[in-house]
Amino acid sequence: VGLVLLGAGSAWMLQTAFNAPYDTIDEAAAAYARARVASLTAFDPAGYSAAEAEYDRAIELRPSFARAYVERAGVIFLGASPQRSGFASIVPPEALERARADLERALALGLESPQTFGSLGFYSFAEGIQSGDSALLNESIAHSRRAIALDQGEPIYRFNLAVAMVGAGRLEEARAAYQ
Numbered sequence: 731v732g733l734v735l736l737g738a739g740s741a742w743m744l745q746t747a748f749n750a751p752y753d754t755i756d757e758a759a760a761a762y763a764r765a766r767v768a769s770l771t772a773f774d775p776a777g778y779s780a781a782e783a784e785y786d787r788a789i790e791l792r793p794s795f796a797r798a799y800v801e802r803a804g805v806i807f808l809g810a811s812p813q814r815s816g817f818a819s820i821v822p823p824e825a826l827e828r829a830r831a832d833l834e835r836a837l838a839l840g841l842e843s844p845q846t847f848g849s850l851g852f853y854s855f856a857e858g859i860q861s862g863d864s865a866l867l868n869e870s871i872a873h874s875r876r877a878i879a880l881d882q883g884e885p886i887y888r889f890n891l892a893v894a895m896v897g898a899g900r901l902e903e904a905r906a907a908y909q
Contacts, residue, residue: 758791762798769805778809796841803832803849819856826857844881847873848890855894870894 765784772778785802789795810825811818821829833850851873858866874891881887888907895904 755792758788758795758798761785761788761791762795765798765801765805769801772805772808773814775809778805781805782809794839796836796839799832799836799839800841800843800846800849803829803836803853806832807849807853821856823857823860826853826860829853830857842876842880844877844884844887847880848877848884848887851877851887851894852890855890855897858894859897864898867894867898871898871900 761784765781765788768777768781768784772781782802782805785798785805788798789802792798806825806829807821808818811821813820830850830853833846833853836846837850851870854866854873855870858864858870871891871894874887874894877884877887878891892904892907895901895907
């Protein structure tokens, strides 16, 4: 057993020693950090656009950067909304579609967090209401339920679930969700 571990460790050491370090990971982290600062300080479409460009760069350098997809979805959504206070809910369909695609990509990469499911639930609801697509409303319900299962203490997910149920015409279930 000791010789097997020694052999495996030696092979790993040689592989690490002869492969170049990943500079793009450091560059991706720097772009992500700039994007976070830009997104936290943005107050108008230009600020959100600058944050989106930095998230684009981070994703370009590290395509498996699931957290960057989630946060880029947020800046796409907020940057396209004319609302500048409170909870943004008015967004053009093309921005909703782009933001939802980023969240779905993050899920595909394995980032199954309450935030990812909660945002995906809300964006699916908003897009479903705008387009009259009942399949999106049902997706919203499923994503909102998943967010609640992962974070039972967040009331926003429960509110979004109830609203999606109203949109889908499931009024009795919506009453129960509101309660």
